[in-house]
Amino acid sequence: MNKRTFFVALVLVLALARCSSTRPPAAGEATPPPVTDVAEAGTPGAEAPDAEAPGTEPLPEPEAAPVLAAPEDWFLLDPDTDGFDGARVERTYQTLLRDRAPARPVVVAVIDGGVDTAHVDLRNVLWVNEDEVPGNGLDDDGNGYVDDVHGWNFIGGPDGENVQYDTYEVTRLYAELSRRFADADPEQLPPSEREAFARYQDIEAAYRRRVEEAEQNYRGIASFLGAFSEASRRLREHFGKDDITFDDLMAIDDSEEALVQARDIYLFLLQMGATEDDLVQAEEHLRIDLQYRLNPDFDPRPIVGDDYDDLSERFYGNNDVTGPDAEHGTHVAGIIAAERDNGVGIDGIAPVQVMILRAVPDGDERDKDVANAIRYAADNGAHIINMSFGKAYSPQKEAVDAAVRYADARGVLMVHAAGNDAANVDSTANYPMKTYLDGGAAAHWLTVGAVSWEPPPEFVASFSNFGAASVDLFAPGVDIYSTLPGSTYGARNGTSMAAPVVSGVAALLMAYFPDLTATQVKDILLRSVTAYPDREVVRPGSDRLVPFGSLSATGGVVNAYRAVELAQTLSGRGD
Structure with a gap:
């Protein structure tokens, strides 16, 4: 389920729980508070955070006209030629790169939750380890990984079993620290333990907030889902059909109280752009939160079979790079590299190869796995690493820092999603990050x-993190249509989708201008943005208008056309 729809569903529940004219609370049901933090900071597809729930004012009557929607490929389009402010990729191919072929193969490593290697639009663009003999059970190339034909899975076991769900990092920290301090008397603690105890108190408070919010939201959404299902049943029974139209709803006699209540619930859902399926998925998300991600007694790590505390350990996992749930990673990979001009599905941004590194479960990724995935990419020829994940805590950051330094020294360009917390990441941590513990930076x-x-003013995605110092640039990340498992397609939202747009444009530059270094490609991307320094936009997480230029270092959006123009100048090719 995409971020924005999930959050809409939650807000909708909270709004309707307050609106007695629509659905009075059930007997004994507490009115849920506003959502304050339901973001999975480290989960692919993390949900959008803080926002004010709608109040109790009467709902405006929905317009009969359909809401404007963007074309499926809007993120590739150009405002001057197509009317949509995308990354200008198609115009670039039709003009600047017309009749040109890529000059070299480029490999983009996608560190994610797995990719569908059989997808019709991806199977021909997968990186292949030519030195490995598939399926012979041997480490033919001697790199420490057996049968790593398309990449590696750091969250799987040697028997082929895989981690699907994992806990949030705050859950793991709470579980670890509570074993030390849950029964501790702070007055009796030695001075050497007091800093750790204070850390425990902070973590415990953060963890309990998350649990309380998840429980309240789960009760609210389950209650509303029941009310909506009953309203839907009543309307289908009244009209004698399954497909209820807007005109049907407007024809209901206001004197029929039960039908009016059902209509209001139905209309509210339609107006918010959500569906019953969204509510079902939101309920499932919160149930899994409570069952797995926020459960301090849940530990899937024995599946992997590594020595988890040994951060120097690198050779563990298996070669199943698809895993049990490859939706997020498949979507990311398609944005970057879905096979172009094959008459099928979509066109990815760049004609490049995708190296798949599975390190992100449904929960928070672990620092050890992220570090090893980065090292694998750097050692096995990746030019770019896309990282569409993030979290609020990084207890083994030193291991990630060392891996980032390793890749950085080898000229690998690392592209990271800013996160979906509508937060200022100049002051709110979102790991991994370019800044090291010692103050240096990649x-x-x-x-x-x-x-x-x-x-x-709705130009900036409502969920997007921002930061004048920490965010470099923006890219399309709403209603992004790409590949999904089973050779299907669909639209998703998130900075998880924006990062691969930038990775794709970077890969395009490297493919067509082979002499460019990672330093030059980064510089080109930053210098070629479409800058909107004074454009007034709603700052995510608020209703305040701010200049777009205040939300990132460049104040701009990635622009493939200008990037290629600049690359032509730097390479001495002006055609």
Whole structure:
């Protein structure tokens, strides 16, 4: 389920729980509070956070006209030629790169939850380890990984079993620290333990907030889902059909109280752009939150079979790079590299190869796995690493820092999603990050926020993180249509989608201009943005208008056309 729809569903529940004219609370049901933090900071597809729930004012009557929607490929389009403020990729191919072929193969590593290797639009663009003999059970190339034909899975076991769900990092920290301090008397603690105890108190408070919010939201959404299902049943029975239209709803006699209540519930859902399926998925998400991600007694790590505390351990996992749930990673991979001009599905941004590194479960990724995935990419020829994940805590950051330094020294460009917490990441941590514990920073790193296809002031995605110092540039990240498992397609939202747009444009530059270094590619991307320094936009997480230029270092959006123009100049090719 995409971020925005999930959050809409939650807000809708909270709004309707307050609206007695629509659905009075059930007997004994507490009115849920506003959502304050339901973001899975480390989960692919993390949900959008803080926002004010709608109040109790009467709902405006929905317009009969359909809401404007963007074309499926809007993120590739050009505002001057197509009317949509995308990354200008198609115009670039039709003009600047017309009749040109890529000059070299480029490999983009996708560190994610897995990719569908059989997808019709991806199977021909997968990186292949030519030195490995598939399926012979041997490490033919001696790199420490057996049968790593398309990449590696760091969250699987040697017997082929895979981690699907994992806990949030705050859950793991709470579980670890509570074993030390749950029964501790702070007055009796030695001075050497007091800092750790204070850390435990902070973690415990953060963890309990998450649990309380998940429980309240689960009760609210389950209650509303029941009310909506009953309303839907009543309307289908009244009209004698399954497909209820807007005109049907408007024809209901206001004197029929039960039908009016059912209509209001139905209309509210339609107006918010959500569906019954969205509510079902939101309920499932919260149930899994409570069952797995926020459960301190849940530990899937024995599946992997590594020595988890040994951060130097690198050779564990298996070669199943698809895993049990490859939706997020498949979508990301398609944005970057879905096979172009094959008459099927979509066209990815760049004609490049995708190396698949599975390190992100449904929950928070673990620092050890992220570090090893980065090292694998750097050692096995990746030019770019896309990282569409993030979390609020990084207890083994030193291991990730060392891996980032390793890749950085080898000229690998790392592209990271800014996150979906509607937060200022200049002051709110979102790991991994380019800044090291010792104060240094990776040179070949880009952090990407998300914009939508909507005009100002709704231009910036409502969920996107931002930061004048920490976010480098923005890219399309709303209603992004790409590949999904089973050779299907669909639209998703998130900075998880914006980052691969930038990775794709970077890969395009490297493919067509083979002499460019990662340093030059990063510089080109930053210098070639479409800058909107004074454009007034709604700052995510608020209703305040701010200049778009205040939300990132460049104040701009990735622009493939200008990037290629600049690359032509730098390479001495002006055609």
